[in-house]
Amino acid sequence: MKRILVPTDFSEHAENALKAAVLIAKKTKCELFILHLLEVPNQINDTITGGSSIPEEMLFIKKANEKLQKITEQPYLAGISVNVSVQYERTFSGILAFNKKNKIDLIVMGSHGTSGIEELLLGSNTEKVVRLSEIPVLVIKKDVRDLKFKNMVFASDFSPETKKPFIKMRDFAAIFDANLFLVFICTPNSFKTTLDAEKIMSKFIKNYEIKNYSLHIFNDTNVENGIVNFSKTIDADLIGLCTHGRTGLAHFFTGSISEDLVNHVTKPIITFKI
The missing domain is CATH 3.40.50.620 (HUPs)
Structure with a gap:
């Protein structure tokens, strides 16, 4: 950078x-x-x-x-x-x-x-x-008087196309030696068992050199609420998301979720283009 x-x-x-x-x-x-x-x-x-x-x-x-x-x-x-x-x-x-x-x-x-x-x-x-x-x-x-970049959330479906955005998020977290919380949001409309979600995340993360990270699965009524509520539970300082160009956020990040999070969430948000 x-x-x-x-x-x-x-x-x-x-x-x-x-x-x-x-x-x-x-x-x-x-x-x-x-x-x-x-x-x-x-x-x-x-x-x-x-x-x-x-x-x-x-x-x-x-x-x-x-x-x-x-x-x-x-x-x-x-x-x-x-x-x-x-x-x-x-x-x-x-x-x-x-x-x-x-x-x-x-x-x-x-x-x-x-x-x-x-x-x-x-x-x-x-x-x-x-x-x-x-x-x-x-x-x-x-x-920003109280702003710190210690706990960072990266919310994703951990599909292959999110690899490059994840690398950028990993590198950004490394600048501040931050704790990186990787979270998979499960909803009634996009449900995966805990076992399936764990397999997806474990397969994804094994390809990268990364420290100070943890894997999480969080259930909520929709993706937006899941990201917000999970971020509160770990007292996140920053939320990271993947964007998908003209079609909005990849996979479960669809419709108005990107705009809603950017406009309504009080925590800082960083977005990365797929």
Whole structure:
């Protein structure tokens, strides 16, 4: 991991994400990229390319750059390589384009928790970034003063296609020397006996070098509740999930589960693309 992106709308939630990114950067010696996106009228292109002046839009750009400069002067960023940028695109598409151009390894986004992501990522932008991003996305829900990455949950069906996401989750846990709890959620609509679930998980994990881990099977009414309730029982600091691109979360992670968890769960969530 070399480069971390933090999109910001200058809100408290975005600052929480930045502080979480700083924790990771200090562990990995990553560069931080702070991005502010301006969804301005198409006429701004005339200004950028030397056309007639548009005072209002230029004022927005100036203010955004001033705020970004103030962010870089915060004491908690001391000793960290920080790059700032203002882009003129829609939020989710701008983030995805910036990732590819700058070879970002991790996105860290701020969220309002149970109310969903506000200001920075309104409505479907949250689900779009999580669902379409080719790189891991970490969503932070609260002030990071009490944030620690000691107990991490990885919820999966442990199918072959989750191997690459699991490796990324394993490596992320290793950065913090965290305890990794691997959990298979059983529901009435996706039932497996304990014996069958144990065989699937044991076969999956034997292919990897990993320490500080444990295997768990958890029964609940549905997958979302299972992930939330299991995470509470072990006092998880972070929940890891696999995403499956345009079709949502793989196998039992279907429908609105990904969006519901990202928008409603108060714990930090990290997602990995299959």
